[in-house]
Amino acid sequence: MTPDRAVSVYLDHLLVERGTAENTLASYRRDLRRYLEHLEAAGVGDLADVTERHVGDFLVALRTGADGRAPLATASATRAVVAVRGLHRFALAEGMVALDVAREVHPPSPPRRLPKALDVATVDRLLEARGGEADDLAGVRDRALLELLYSTGARISEAIGLDVDDVDSTQRAVRLAGKGGKERIVPIGRPALAALSAYQVRARPGLASKGRGTPALFLNARGARLSRQSAWASLREAADRAGIAGDISPHTLRHSFATHLLDGGADLRVVQELLGHASVTTTQIYTQVTVDTLREVFAMAHPRARM
Known part of the structure; x- marks a missing residue:
């Protein structure tokens, strides 16, 4: 034929x-x-x-x-x-040919994009941009959400899926429900715990009063569980307030979490567990980010780097 x-x-x-x-x-x-x-x-x-x-x-x-x-x-x-x-x-x-000659010819692999990570100072500016006003319930909530995202490396779906009982202040840990229903316990820093405590005391009761009662940790203005879209908008508003340009998403804080851990000397396997990656190969992409950072520092600081 x-x-x-x-x-x-x-x-x-x-x-x-x-x-x-x-x-x-x-x-x-x-x-x-x-x-x-x-x-x-x-x-x-x-x-x-x-x-x-x-x-x-x-x-x-x-x-x-x-x-x-x-x-x-x-x-x-x-x-x-x-x-x-x-x-x-x-x-x-259909019997037109005796062999599938295209079976071993595979489509080209898309270029692997390195995750975007903010530097530590920029993360600090982002986190400080929300939660300053006592009567700003959404602002207090957003500060707690952003602190948690950066402190735990949680996916946005994991963060908004948290219930109040998933945060253990005594053990300084959070129980996250990851992909495939797999749960993991991750530590959480004191600044994030402080922001969560402030939210639960100052803002959550007021938000909860407008709803029908829910165990969800992060609530919207109607007292229901915060949506992914609303969480993204909260981050965008914080970035605007902090004067941070560029494409910022909730995943940016997850990337920053992983990159800063590796920059600080954390073991790749530990970062894998914290991120909830099934395979360490997924986590290895962050090592390229840190290598790029080291290369930039080397180029600027070493006396014979540019000779």
């Missing part, structure tokens, strides 16, 4: 039998049209003559523009490879 005919049958299959969305089909048509041009240029007239090298060369052309077309970004190239892999998998299942 010609590649052109195989693509036509495959697209019909996606539309009729799989119910694929039209936008997705349109993208697949564009990607597979480029693939057909690639095969034609290589002199391939039958789908059974396609080899793994043809598919691999197509991936290279997508990323480099070797076929005279504009190179594609990682996400677009990934989509195109997925379309080609789907075509060949379908062709094998």
Whole structure:
């Protein structure tokens, strides 16, 4: 069967039998049209003559523009490879070919973005930006929330999921419910405990009076559990008050927590446990952040760094 005919049958299959969305089909048509041009240029007239090298060369052309077309970004190239892999998998299942030559050709991996971490002084400014006014219930709450996020490295979902009984002031520890329902006990610093105590004495009763009663630790203006969106807005307001520009999210404090621990000499395995990572490889990305910091300091301070 010609590649052109195989693509036509495959697209019909996606539309009729799989119910694929039209936008997705349109993208697949564009990607597979480029693939057909690639095969034609290589002199391939039958789908059974396609080899793994043809598919691999197509991936290279997508990323480099070797076929005279504009190179594609990682996400677009990934989509195109997925379309080609789907075509060949379908062709094998339908008996058009005897081998799936695209099986071992994998989409390009997206560039790994290093997490953004604030320096210690900037974190201090952020935390000091909220909770100063006694009658500002939301401000007192937000200060406690931000202190907890930075002190424990909790995910925002873990923080807003806390109940009052999850904080043990005597043991200076917090019980967090992580991904997959896995619980972990993490220590919490005195400044965060002080902010939580101030919140529970000065602000939470007033917020709770507007609701129907809930064990949730962090409450919104209606006395219900604080949402992820509201927590993000609280952080954004604190950042604005502190004059901190850039893209700041609740995860920024988690990144800062991990980076500052490693900068201070903490063992990677300990940081892994504190963050609740299933694998230490996930935690290792923070070591690159600290290496970059060390490199900057070295470049500025060592007398022969720039010679």
